Amino acid sequence: MMCRLPVIAVLVLHASHGAVLAADLGGVVVKLDDYAGPATVSAQLVEPFKVQLAVNPVGETKPLRIRVELPESGPRAWAAADVEVRDTQDKAMMVRRAGIEWSKLLIPVPAVPASYFVHAVQPPGEKPSLPSEKERVLVDGATGLRLGIAKWRDGRKAALSIRFDDSHPTHLTKAIPILREYGFRGTFMVNPGASQPGYRRRSAFETQRAEWEAVARKGDHELANHSAHHRGAVGDDDMEAEIGGAAQVIWKLTLGRSKLMALNLGGGTHWETTRTLRYYLDKYHQFETSGSLGMDDVYGNRVAAFRRALEQHLERGLWCRIHYHYIGDGLSSSEANFRAALDVAKEHQSKLWIAGMADIHKYQTERNASKLALQQSGPKRLTFQLTCLADATLYDQPLTIEVLVAQSVDASRLVVKDNGGKTVPSRAAHVNGVSALRFNVAPRNALYSIEMTP
Numbered sequence: 346m347m348c349r350l351p352v353i354a355v356l357v358l359h360a361s362h363g364a365v366l367a368a369d370l371g372g373v374v375v376k377l378d379d380y381a382g383p384a385t386v387s388a389q390l391v392e393p394f395k396v397q398l399a400v401n402p403v404g405e406t407k408p409l410r411i412r413v414e415l416p417e418s419g420p421r422a423w424a425a426a427d428v429e430v431r432d433t434q435d436k437a438m439m440v441r442r443a444g445i446e447w448s449k450l451l452i453p454v455p456a457v458p459a460s461y462f463v464h465a466v467q468p469p470g471e472k473p474s475l476p477s478e479k480e481r482v483l484v485d486g487a488t489g490l491r492l493g494i495a496k497w498r499d500g501r502k503a504a505l506s507i508r509f510d511d512s513h514p515t516h517l518t519k520a521i522p523i524l525r526e527y528g529f530r531g532t533f534m535v536n537p538g539a540s541q542p543g544y545r546r547r548s549a550f551e552t553q554r555a556e557w558e559a560v561a562r563k564g565d566h567e568l569a570n571h572s573a574h575h576r577g578a579v580g581d582d583d584m585e586a587e588i589g590g591a592a593q594v595i596w597k598l599t600l601g602r603s604k605l606m607a608l609n610l611g612g613g614t615h616w617e618t619t620r621t622l623r624y625y626l627d628k629y630h631q632f633e634t635s636g637s638l639g640m641d642d643v644y645g646n647r648v649a650a651f652r653r654a655l656e657q658h659l660e661r662g663l664w665c666r667i668h669y670h671y672i673g674d675g676l677s678s679s680e681a682n683f684r685a686a687l688d689v690a691k692e693h694q695s696k697l698w699i700a701g702m703a704d705i706h707k708y709q710t711e712r713n714a715s716k717l718a719l720q721q722s723g724p725k726r727l728t729f730q731l732t733c734l735a736d737a738t739l740y741d742q743p744l745t746i747e748v749l750v751a752q753s754v755d756a757s758r759l760v761v762k763d764n765g766g767k768t769v770p771s772r773a774a775h776v777n778g779v780s781a782l783r784f785n786v787a788p789r790n791a792l793y794s795i796e797m798t799p
């Protein structure tokens with residue numbers, strides 16, 4: 346059940362049977378799928394992120410399938426997770442998608458003249474407006490201190506997540522022991538569903554449940570959702586069972602911890618639902634991140650490709666994501682190549698935050714939802730308020746506050762205290778040659794003070 350990336354197809358729409366290209370669909374491609382008969386589909390952008398489809402069967406009697414491809418990047422990109430399709434009676438239509446290509450829709454329709462609307466739904470609930478980047482910086486003249494929320498934990502330049510798919514036995518025998526040698530945290534996308542009648546194979550996770558439980562207990566690696574059985578889903582109930590069922594098994598193994606986890610539906614799978622992906626993400630506290638460098642040896646020169654990707658992400662201060670399947674000689678990644686890539690990460694370790702996907706997603710989300718405000722300041726003491734709008738039940742990754750110190754100030758004499766007067770551990774650092782101080786705080790609304798000790 347290895348999920349290989351499909352060959353990336355270049356999206357060029359040629360006028361062909363069943364295809365009608367309207368004036369400007371904002372980059373959306375619409376055509377009849379796998380069809381060479383007389384029927385046609387036309388499309389019209391009726392408002393931003395809402396396309397009307399009109400089927401004209403022209404004598405066709407067999408059911409048709411409309412293929413809709415939404416742009417994934419650029420200013421006209423659609424939020425694919427928020428997209429659904431409705432008919433003119435406002436009934437949600439069943440839509441089929443591939444697990445890792447949610448922006449490509451296949452809509453089965455009868456061969457009758459009819460209209461349908463493909464549109465991005467505004468997620469429910471009022472979105473709080475997030476603080477600006479400027480509000481995460483605080484400059485105080487009285488103390489000569491400049492505070493900011495570090496882009497990444499501990500002031501690292503970029504983040505790296507190392508993902509493993511399919512709960513393969515070599516994750517327990519190879520990947521985890523080797524990661525532990527390096528002291529790196531991995532994210533393990535598991536398929537924890539129980540064996541089902543009609544499926545010959547017993548799930549690897551079920552066979553090695555005790556070992557996976559031990560990994561979860563130890564907590565040095567992250568478990569994430571790769572769906573219950575890696576077989577896709579047919580219908581809304583099956584979607585719930587595959588996404589929600591897997592989430593529930595993982596929650597049970599990580600009782601008392603945040604329920605937030607990464608979701609990847611797996612390559613080679615198909616999913617049919619009338620609902621948006623957002624519905625399932627929100628209901629089960631999942632998040633989805635696309636874009637990851639596949640590290641299977643079959644792609645060739647993986648270590649060099651990883652080095653290049655990592656250096657680019659370091660330069661731009663971004664989150665670098667890579668993923669593996671099976672580790673071992675003769676398997677998707679040889680042990681030697683796996684170790685060589687980890688050696689590259691190790692080389693850059695001082696500038697890199699190597700963490701689980703949920704850790705990184707949490708930090709990013711919390712930081713975007715946070716701001717700093719000056720409460721009080723004098724020559725010897727500064728008090729500031731941290732405000733964080735992220736949901737405290739899910740978001741628990743500490744944030745790093747960075748304090749740049751003017752040359753006239755002796756950084757070693759600064760002490761950070763919480764509102765109860767308790768000292769917050771801090772570490773001296775240098776940021777672009779300027780002396781600095783870093784400390785971690787919970788992503789919660791709170792007051793802190795920085796004092797100059799005699």
Ligand SMILES: [Zn+2]
Binds near residue numbers: 346
């Ligand atoms: Zn997979």
